[in-house]
Amino acid sequence: MLLADRLQKTFDDIHAVRSISLQLPPGRIMGLVGASGSGKSTLLSVLAGLLDADGGTVTLNGKRVPGPSEVLVAGHNDIRLVHQEYQLMPNISLRENIAYAVRFYEKEYQRFRVDELVKLCRLEAVQDHLPRQASGGEKQRTAIARAIAEKPAVLLLDEPFSHLDLLNRTLIRDLLFDLVRQEQTACLFVTHDATDALSIADEVGILQMGHLIQTGSPVAVYRRPVTAYAARMTGPANIIRAKRLSSLELPASHHPDACFCLRPEQIHLSETGVPATVTAVFFKGSHFEVEVDVNRYVRLRLLTTRAELKEGTTVHLHIGEEAVWWLK
């Protein structure tokens, strides 16, 4: 179990990590979602023992993970961090990059383990390419293969899905999923795009300006975000002031300036209900995302499979009272 207890990290006057505590048991995947500059990479480096914390501790299975100032070689044998830029050695092949991680083992085991990793990470066809001849997805899979070569207890990944197309994102997602289930690795990744975190993680955390403001299951955090930021970081959200409730035919609130969240899928088109005018339609494959104006103050996004809606069409909306989720 990886435990972080009230971690702090400051750069001059920037509080990159502010009193973050979290726990990551073996065989679990945690996804931390945060905007640029929210402290994601800094937190990963501290957790990996690659950056000294100013306060708090990291422990792995009850033993403190020392920071780089306390050891000769920074890092921890059982915790591996896959950087955003992969950090592969440029002049050797992808296979040799992976083999480097197991160079101290017997030749026969090296060959066996590298073959296994090449297969697991679907790198058979490109294993002899140099990094510069490989695609982003292939380099990402090589970096993961290298990181897991010695079966670490904890795998940390910095933006493992960014810059990758859908096919490669799915490959990486399935790879992590299998790894965690088969090896009981504890996996923590950070991302600014929640769609990946929601689909793969057992637990999601929301990072804002160095604070971990919410943690929970993907479903819980998506449905019950604590703030407008948490709502927006976890998917499309309509954030509306309480004083607009009556225009949506919803019961009024005593706190007119409070905000609530309505997820697009909770707004239904109906025969009767709140009239609204379609202002834009976005084709999303399985459905359409539609933007409507209820009046000059309330613009909503909703989802529908109805293909005939166009800009200017009048629609009627039904919103159940239970869809309203109050934000702090």
Ligand SMILES: Nc1ncnc2c1ncn2[C@@H]1O[C@H](COP(=O)(O)OP(=O)(O)OP(=O)(O)O)[C@@H](O)[C@H]1O
């Ligand atoms: N070595 C450093 N020296 C000074 N400030 C730093 C250093 N590293 C990070 N910071 C600052 O700490 C804050 C958090 O940075 P960090 O890289 O952890 O954020 P992030 O969420 O990973 O951002 P991004 O998604 O853009 O990579 C930022 O304000 C950043 O400018």
